[in-house]
Amino acid sequence: MVEVINVFKYYGKQRVLNGLSLSISKGEIVSVVGSSGSGKTTLLRILSGLEIPESGSINLDDVVVNSSDIFIPPEKRNCSLVFQDYALFPNMTMLENIYFGEGSENNKEIVSELIQVTNIEKILNKYPHECSGGEQQRVALVRSMATQPNVILMDEPLSNLDFHLKSKISLMISEIIRRYRTTAIIVTHDIMDAMKISDRIIVIDNGIILQDGSPKEIYESPISKLVARYFGETNFIPLELFPESNHHIVYSNDKEPLIHVRPNQFQLFSQENSKGKLIIEGKIKSVKNIASDLHILLDCQDIQPDIYLILSVEKELKIGQVIKVMA
Amino acid sequence: MNSWNFLSILIALMIFLPIFLIIYNFNIESDNWVHIRENLLGKYIFSTLCIVLGVSVLSTIIGVGSAWYVTCHDFRGRKTLEWILILPMTIPTYIAAYAYYDILELLNPFFNWFRINIGINETMMVESFLIYLIVIILFSFVLYPYVYLSVRASLLLSGNRLIESAITLGLPSNKIFKKLILPSTKPAIIAGLSLVIMETLNDYAAVEYFGISTLTIGIFRSWFGMYDMASALKLSSYLILFVFSILITEKIIRGKERYNNINGSQNTFSKIPVKNKKIFLVFILCFTPFIFGFLIPFVRLLTWLLYSSFNFEDMNIVQISFNTIFISLIASLSIVCIAFTINFVKNYFNNRIVRKISELAILGYSIPGAIIAIGILKLNSHINTSFNILIIGSVFGLVFAYGVRFLAVAWQPIQSSMKKQCASINHASRVLSASSTTSLFKINLPILRKPLLIAALIVFIDVAKELPLTLILRPFNFDTLATYTYDLINQAQFFQSSLPSLLIIAISFPAIYFINRTTRNEL
Numbered sequence: 001m002v003e004v005i006n007v008f009k010y011y012g013k014q015r016v017l018n019g020l021s022l023s024i025s026k027g028e029i030v031s032v033v034g035s036s037g038s039g040k041t042t043l044l045r046i047l048s049g050l051e052i053p054e055s056g057s058i059n060l061d062d063v064v065v066n067s068s069d070i071f072i073p074p075e076k077r078n079c080s081l082v083f084q085d086y087a088l089f090p091n092m093t094m095l096e097n098i099y100f101g102e103g104s105e106n107n108k109e110i111v112s113e114l115i116q117v118t119n120i121e122k123i124l125n126k127y128p129h130e131c132s133g134g135e136q137q138r139v140a141l142v143r144s145m146a147t148q149p150n151v152i153l154m155d156e157p158l159s160n161l162d163f164h165l166k167s168k169i170s171l172m173i174s175e176i177i178r179r180y181r182t183t184a185i186i187v188t189h190d191i192m193d194a195m196k197i198s199d200r201i202i203v204i205d206n207g208i209i210l211q212d213g214s215p216k217e218i219y220e221s222p223i224s225k226l227v228a229r230y231f232g233e234t235n236f237i238p239l240e241l242f243p244e245s246n247h248h249i250v251y252s253n254d255k256e257p258l259i260h261v262r263p264n265q266f267q268l269f270s271q272e273n274s275k276g277k278l279i280i281e282g283k284i285k286s287v288k289n290i291a292s293d294l295h296i297l298l299d300c301q302d303i304q305p306d307i308y309l310i311l312s313v314e315k316e317l318k319i320g321q322v323i324k325v326m327a
Numbered sequence: 328m329n330s331w332n333f334l335s336i337l338i339a340l341m342i343f344l345p346i347f348l349i350i351y352n353f354n355i356e357s358d359n360w361v362h363i364r365e366n367l368l369g370k371y372i373f374s375t376l377c378i379v380l381g382v383s384v385l386s387t388i389i390g391v392g393s394a395w396y397v398t399c400h401d402f403r404g405r406k407t408l409e410w411i412l413i414l415p416m417t418i419p420t421y422i423a424a425y426a427y428y429d430i431l432e433l434l435n436p437f438f439n440w441f442r443i444n445i446g447i448n449e450t451m452m453v454e455s456f457l458i459y460l461i462v463i464i465l466f467s468f469v470l471y472p473y474v475y476l477s478v479r480a481s482l483l484l485s486g487n488r489l490i491e492s493a494i495t496l497g498l499p500s501n502k503i504f505k506k507l508i509l510p511s512t513k514p515a516i517i518a519g520l521s522l523v524i525m526e527t528l529n530d531y532a533a534v535e536y537f538g539i540s541t542l543t544i545g546i547f548r549s550w551f552g553m554y555d556m557a558s559a560l561k562l563s564s565y566l567i568l569f570v571f572s573i574l575i576t577e578k579i580i581r582g583k584e585r586y587n588n589i590n591g592s593q594n595t596f597s598k599i600p601v602k603n604k605k606i607f608l609v610f611i612l613c614f615t616p617f618i619f620g621f622l623i624p625f626v627r628l629l630t631w632l633l634y635s636s637f638n639f640e641d642m643n644i645v646q647i648s649f650n651t652i653f654i655s656l657i658a659s660l661s662i663v664c665i666a667f668t669i670n671f672v673k674n675y676f677n678n679r680i681v682r683k684i685s686e687l688a689i690l691g692y693s694i695p696g697a698i699i700a701i702g703i704l705k706l707n708s709h710i711n712t713s714f715n716i717l718i719i720g721s722v723f724g725l726v727f728a729y730g731v732r733f734l735a736v737a738w739q740p741i742q743s744s745m746k747k748q749c750a751s752i753n754h755a756s757r758v759l760s761a762s763s764t765t766s767l768f769k770i771n772l773p774i775l776r777k778p779l780l781i782a783a784l785i786v787f788i789d790v791a792k793e794l795p796l797t798l799i800l801r802p803f804n805f806d807t808l809a810t811y812t813y814d815l816i817n818q819a820q821f822f823q824s825s826l827p828s829l830l831i832i833a834i835s836f837p838a839i840y841f842i843n844r845t846t847r848n849e850l
Binding site for chain 1: 677748751752754755756757758759760761762769770773774
């Protein structure tokens with residue numbers, strides 16, 4: 001179990017963590033999502049012991065590792081970290097890297113299993129510079145798991161990988177962590193990566209938690225415009241225009257209630273399915289065919305800015321044409 | 328605080344102690360001080376400022392100009408020039424001064440005419456102006472490689488993309504230089520220039536030889552001539568003040584403007600072609616610093632060697648060469664070990680006190696050797712009074728003094744390589760619960776082999792060339808090639824001095840070649 005209680009951290013005058021508190025149960029996989037400078041990597045470094053917070057306390061498995069008068073150094077926390085740049089030792093082979101951690105020699109069975117699962121048998125005698133990014137990533141993961149840590153921390157584990165490798169490695173990470181029931185905290189700026197791997201997502205900004213919930217909850221019911229935007233383009237329509245709407249509501253900075261509709265939630269209006277739906281009419285300002293979808297910018301007189309929608313239709317639509325859509 | 332941190336703080340404080348003693352003893356009373364302050368101080372400050380200013384301007388012009396042409400232009404012979412332009416680094420300023428010792432004699436007919444036709448006072452004024460000019464030119468031709476190397480490194484890192492974008496925008500070569508290269512390499516110029524200034528301030532033998540009274544000369548005269556420690560300390564404080572103001576200015580300028588590090592591979596470095604009619608001019612421009620900074624002194628020394636008649640047993644040159652290599656080796660190994668250990672502790676444990684105190688410990692390089700020697704003499708008198716032990720006059724004392732002076736020389740390459748190559752893997756090692764000793768010997772040491780070797784070589788060269796510190800603190804009857812050259816010149820044995828001078832160059836030559844090749848490949 002990981003407990004972070006009221007942690008503050010400053011870099012010079014800049015406040016990076018602002019009284020942050022969170023609790024993570026044993027075996028849970030949690031992703032911490034935020035933009036750059038939000039404090040997510042600092043949180044990870046504080047948990048691993050590489051940074052010391054100004055105040056607050058941290059408990060790992062009911063042991064206080066950080067408080068006003070206690071600081072347990074990283075090497076004594078049994079909490080391993082997978083670095084964004086993998087941090088493999090360039091002067092050692094992959095196998096030597098894997099067995100570098102304290103106590104990893106005693107976990108040979110688990111290590112063999114991990115090597116098999118991650119399919120890195122063929123590169124064990126190679127040096128890091130002889131291997132691809134994906135291979136290095138897998139070795140870094142195995143090296144961290146080889147010490148049988150209580151908590152595994154991962155800093156942007158997928159950011160250096162290409163699209164195809166990302167899906168494969170994210171599934172593998174998730175499988176390995178679950179197999180050994182390790183508590184995992186993953187830091188990423190990409191919420192889609194977080195959704196693939198984790199049981200729970202914590203969105204942070206300016207050193208405070210904006211929202212904490214399951215991936216589904218955060219996707220469907222974001223607490224603010226900022227959280228909603230982490231999932232890509234979205235539309236915010238004043239609630240006063242459609243007071244009857246049953247869509248999720250978020251609040252703007254000046255507390256105005258807004259209906260939150262994602263572009264792919266729209267479809268062309270049809271009378272029979274329109275009951276209880278939000279119906280909008282507007283003139284097509286631009287239309288672009290991307291793959292099998294039409295990406296449309298709709299100019300609706302009462303709603304600012306224009307509505308962005310993605311329709312999966314075969315019908316041909318033109319600029320200037322007036323259409324009615326529902327969501 | 329663990330034992331690693333404690334040990335690092337202790338070593339760093341010991342190294343800073345001599346500098347601290349100079350600053351601390353600034354106010355000691357001295358009978359001679361009133362005389363020095365009223366009659367000599369102004370002259371010392373004026374001479375120092377003139378030389379520093381002149382050398383700064385000229386070495387910047389030579390260093391930046393040559394770096395711009397050989398790094399960013401394409402012409403025949405460019406690669407050869409790129410390498411030979413650093414060769415003046417092998418020649419200490421005092422040896423270059425000796426090699427040009429009779430330059431004023433060439434002007435004798437002119438001075439005679441001037442004395443007869445214009446007047447004695449005017450002749451003296453012109454003569455002293457020419458001496459300053461010669462020293463400035465001499466120092467600039469020997470010291471410009473510091474600016475050249477720094478600017479070349481900066482251009483190799485970021486010049487590529489700058490030039491490519493400027494060429495595509497249709498800018499001519501002179502505009503690229505003025506509007507892009509000069510502003511973007513300003514931090515590199517300042518960094519190189521501050522080294523040039525430190526080396527100029529450190530010089531004792533060359534300015535003494537030409538009869539210019541700088542602050543460093545004043546310190547020597549106070550100590551050697553009058554045995555007046557208090558005046559030497561006061562003059563040292565003035566020089567330290569001057570050095571610190573340069574360091575602060577450098578920090579402010581570099582702090583505001585960082586390297587414009589746009590990624591660009593040197594393999595695809597787009598060079599500006601030099602037009603046929605300009606090739607000769609560019610080649611001559613870049614070749615001149617090499618001729619005056621290396622070729623002429625080197626050839627002169629070789630010629631003297633042919634005129635001199637050596638008797639190896641009499642001259643004891645083998646023993647002196649052995650002394651030089653021995654002391655340089657011990658000093659470079661000890662200094663690199665200390666720099667490596669403190670840097671590791673700083674990087675690994677990230678302790679704030681170690682970070683701050685290590686910054687004080689590396690101040691020594693910016694302080695002339697003569698001042699450090701005075702600080703160590705002061706420390707020696709304290710230790711002698713308290714424990715009845717003498718540290719000066721021993722190899723240990725000399726190595727300690729080199730440590731104070733040259734720790735920063737080893738520090739820079741080790742620190743930057745450790746930051747670049749080991750920061751993240753040291754963290755990885757910690758979270759994998761490896762001990763600090765394992766991390767030090769199994770990770771940092773093998774990974775940093777090359778930077779450690781480079782650091783050791785640079786310190787080795789500096790110690791082999793070092794004169795003022797060695798002159799004051801050497802053990803009795805212990806000569807290095809540098810002090811031996813100095814003694815021979817003092818006895819006007821120019822021909823005989825050529826062998827030790829050439830041996831200093833010979834010791835530095837392979838090391839500089841290796842350092843240049845390695846650092847160039849890594850940029």
